[in-house]
Amino acid sequence: MLTQNEIQQLPTSYTIDHILVAPNIVLAPMAGVTDSVFRRIILGLGGCGLVCTEMTNAASVSPKALKRHHLLDFYPEERPLTMQLSGNEPDLVAFAAASVEQLGADIIDINCGCPSPKVTGGGHGSALLKDLPKLGQVLRAVKAAVRVPVTLKFRAGWDDARLNYLETAKIAEDAGIAALTLHPRTKEQAYKGQADWGRVAAVKRHVGIPIIGSGDVADAADALARMRDSGADGVMIGRAAMENPWIFLQIAQLRSGAPMFAPTPADKLAFLHRYVDLCLTEMPERLALNKLKQLIGQFGVGLPGSATMRAGVHRSSGVAAARVELDRFFTPYLAAVV
Numbered sequence: 612m613l614t615q616n617e618i619q620q621l622p623t624s625y626t627i628d629h630i631l632v633a634p635n636i637v638l639a640p641m642a643g644v645t646d647s648v649f650r651r652i653i654l655g656l657g658g659c660g661l662v663c664t665e666m667t668n669a670a671s672v673s674p675k676a677l678k679r680h681h682l683l684d685f686y687p688e689e690r691p692l693t694m695q696l697s698g699n700e701p702d703l704v705a706f707a708a709a710s711v712e713q714l715g716a717d718i719i720d721i722n723c724g725c726p727s728p729k730v731t732g733g734g735h736g737s738a739l740l741k742d743l744p745k746l747g748q749v750l751r752a753v754k755a756a757v758r759v760p761v762t763l764k765f766r767a768g769w770d771d772a773r774l775n776y777l778e779t780a781k782i783a784e785d786a787g788i789a790a791l792t793l794h795p796r797t798k799e800q801a802y803k804g805q806a807d808w809g810r811v812a813a814v815k816r817h818v819g820i821p822i823i824g825s826g827d828v829a830d831a832a833d834a835l836a837r838m839r840d841s842g843a844d845g846v847m848i849g850r851a852a853m854e855n856p857w858i859f860l861q862i863a864q865l866r867s868g869a870p871m872f873a874p875t876p877a878d879k880l881a882f883l884h885r886y887v888d889l890c891l892t893e894m895p896e897r898l899a900l901n902k903l904k905q906l907i908g909q910f911g912v913g914l915p916g917s918a919t920m921r922a923g924v925h926r927s928s929g930v931a932a933a934r935v936e937l938d939r940f941f942t943p944y945l946a947a948v949v
């Protein structure tokens with residue numbers, strides 16, 4: 612537990628070259644989740660300093676494809692916006708980076724952490740941790756191709772026998788990378804075990820550029836405790852934001868000493884309906900339903916009956932049916948509050 616004095620000592624911002632990230636609590640990129648709708652909702656709730664697109668394969672980015680590349684859709688209110696690319700061919704990733712810069716990216720992030728076999732099989736994502744010279748080439752090529760700052764998101768290594776996060780961080784810094792985000796698990800771990808934030812602390816001591824820690828942040832107090840313990844310049848939040856999109860706001864309130872917003876079941880239900888409403892304005896019903904199904908995986912976890920509700924949403928063949936499942940689950944809680 613942090614004292615108010617300790618909280619006041621923590622950094623509240625960091626810079627990525629000339630871009631100020633304030634507050635220094637940022638939303639993690641999550642494929643299938645952090646599309647423009649989710650990002651705008653999170654920003655609207657307050658307390659989040661930076662958002663990022665879902666990972667986009669550099670090979671899918673060409674001037675022709677760009678116009679209809681839904682992963683890269685964004686609205687001006689999302690700025691400053693990071694666009695994340697994956698790839699392992701320096702020229703191709705550099706070309707994609709120049710293209711997304713044209714599209715409006717304020718920051719370009721290179722993914723060196725995705726553990727999915729589909730991604731690593733092509734040599735992308737955390738596969739680059741097995742070929743650091745190649746990673747260096749990719750980073751230098753991207754840096755040379757764009758004017759906006761370039762950042763790197765990476766894991767601690769391929770497996771426990773090949774932990775190379777310090778070397779990776781140094782290669783990135785030497786390539787001119789402006790900030791680093793470390794998810795301190797290995798590729799082999801995927802999401803198992805714990806994220807070892809001692810590794811974030813070690814990177815902080817090893818390089819001179821901002822380091823953001825990502826992994827296992829559970830709630831507002833936990834985010835600030837991890838920042839204190841690791842010395843990280845910023846904290847990135849992923850899965851906890853799917854379950855509790857108010858976590859960024861709660862961190863801001865914890866810092867200012869204001870009472871922490873405690874979402875009621877009515878707030879959660881309203882959030883889900885609003886999410887679906889916004890999805891429907893951006894995409895066909897089938898995709899909006901898929902988005903809800905993905906989000907609901909985290910939502911309401913812990914409340915009695917939530918597993919049944921999630922199963923009901925997953926069985927739903929349309930948005931209307933899914934909404935009925937949500938209403939059916941939350942209504943008894945609403946009545947209990949009144």
Ligand SMILES: Cc1cc2nc3c(=O)[nH]c(=O)nc-3n(C[C@H](O)[C@H](O)[C@H](O)COP(=O)(O)O)c2cc1C
Nearest residue numbers: 639640641642665666764794825826827848849850
């Ligand atoms: C569903 C899902 C999708 C993800 N997609 C991406 C991605 O596209 N790019 C990326 O760098 N990390 C991705 N991640 C990793 C997160 O950004 C984050 O580093 C990781 O989940 C650990 O943080 P957390 O414990 O706060 O979720 C994804 C994670 C999840 C759960």
